[in-house]
Amino acid sequence: MSDYEIYELRDVVLQSGLTLRQAKLTYKTYGQLNSARNNVIVMPMFYGGQHPDTEAMMSAGRALDPKKYFIIVPNMFGNGLSSSPSNTPPPFDRAAFPHITLYDNVVCQHRLVTEHLGIDRIKLVVGFSMGAQQAFQWGALYSDMVQAIAPLCGSARTSPHNYLFLEGVKAALLADAAFAEGWYETPPVKGLRAFSRVYTGWIFSQDFFREQEYRKLGLASVEDTVRFMEGYFRRRDANDLLAMLWTWQHADISANAVYQGDFAAALRAIKARAIVMPGDTDLYFRVRDNELEVEQMPKAELRPIPSIWGHMAPFGANPPDNEFIDAALKELLQAN
Numbered sequence: 569m570s571d572y573e574i575y576e577l578r579d580v581v582l583q584s585g586l587t588l589r590q591a592k593l594t595y596k597t598y599g600q601l602n603s604a605r606n607n608v609i610v611m612p613m614f615y616g617g618q619h620p621d622t623e624a625m626m627s628a629g630r631a632l633d634p635k636k637y638f639i640i641v642p643n644m645f646g647n648g649l650s651s652s653p654s655n656t657p658p659p660f661d662r663a664a665f666p667h668i669t670l671y672d673n674v675v676c677q678h679r680l681v682t683e684h685l686g687i688d689r690i691k692l693v694v695g696f697s698m699g700a701q702q703a704f705q706w707g708a709l710y711s712d713m714v715q716a717i718a719p720l721c722g723s724a725r726t727s728p729h730n731y732l733f734l735e736g737v738k739a740a741l742l743a744d745a746a747f748a749e750g751w752y753e754t755p756p757v758k759g760l761r762a763f764s765r766v767y768t769g770w771i772f773s774q775d776f777f778r779e780q781e782y783r784k785l786g787l788a789s790v791e792d793t794v795r796f797m798e799g800y801f802r803r804r805d806a807n808d809l810l811a812m813l814w815t816w817q818h819a820d821i822s823a824n825a826v827y828q829g830d831f832a833a834a835l836r837a838i839k840a841r842a843i844v845m846p847g848d849t850d851l852y853f854r855v856r857d858n859e860l861e862v863e864q865m866p867k868a869e870l871r872p873i874p875s876i877w878g879h880m881a882p883f884g885a886n887p888p889d890n891e892f893i894d895a896a897l898k899e900l901l902q903a904n
Contacts, residue, residue, distance in 0.1 A: 577592065595642040612693070612702035613647055617644075645673055646811035648805055667811075668811065700853075715840055715841070737770075744756040765798070768797040771878060777790055840867065842862075844865075845871050845873050849881075
């Protein structure tokens with residue numbers, strides 16, 4: 569039995585103009601909705617993740633406490649649980665899966681929250697990495713509904729350098745002849761291993777390796793860390809990883825009919841209080857990108873995470889990082 573629920577979206581017209589037939593959005597909720605229906609937190613998914621991967625960020629006593637809040641975790645399209653290349657029937661299976669944007673994701677998540685769950689007020693949207701990008705998108709599209717956002721190590725628009733980093737890991741995967749242009753019958757293991765090895769050098773910082781912080785994960789060496797990341801990515805389907813990667817590369821909260829590419833207008837439209845938390849040593853979601861974004865947001869504060877864990881600072885494995893992030897989240901939750 570699965571530990572999640574499925575919202576049947578039926579046919580969804582995507583930004584690409586294609587119709588994703590019988591689209592499915594899977595999600596899990598934690599905690600109970602209170603009688604006032606005002607204790608709602610939405611936590612969109614990060615790259616390669618599925619809802620169980622967020623559970624390290626929520627527990628009794630922490631800011632994201634299921635004993636206090638009703639936490640909704642929607643699975644992103646392409647992550648293997650919601651509609652994805654690996655689980656969609658023809659004609660959109662495998663390499664034929666259509667391009668899906670963060671706008672497509674968030675509009676469908678809004679349908680889940682409002683139409684399916686009957687909720688019209690969200691106390692906080694918090695997300696890590698691509699989840700942070702979706703938090704920005706929620707704030708720009710549904711400013712009257714969202715009271716606060718907390719983007720962790722993610723930007724409102726993918727920068728050119730971030731895009732290029734993703735081209736590198738993608739090329740490592742595509743170089744495996746077994747990938748067969750996405751029509752493989754068995755996983756392209758060599759490509760997935762190469763993808764993981766390249767990714768490991770980016771997801772943690774130089775200081776993380778110098779100080780042997782990987783030992784806090786129960787790992788013994790740099791190579792052990794590579795194998796740890798390989799285990800994570802090899803649990804995912806290669807086409808699923810590429811579908812989410814395309815979504816990430818094209819993330820832009822203004823790339824829709826509402827803002828028609830006016831990025832500054834989309835940022836100004838985020839009326840929710842925001843604490844934007846990049847990682848000091850994140851190698852691809854850089855502090856400077858968030859600094860430029862926060863300057864144009866009416867109620868936003870930039871609060872970098874003072875961590876040497878690079879992009880992984882919010883992932884829940886390093887107690888000082890958890891304490892720093894929880895302090896900011898509690899501040900947002902108590903203010904609303």
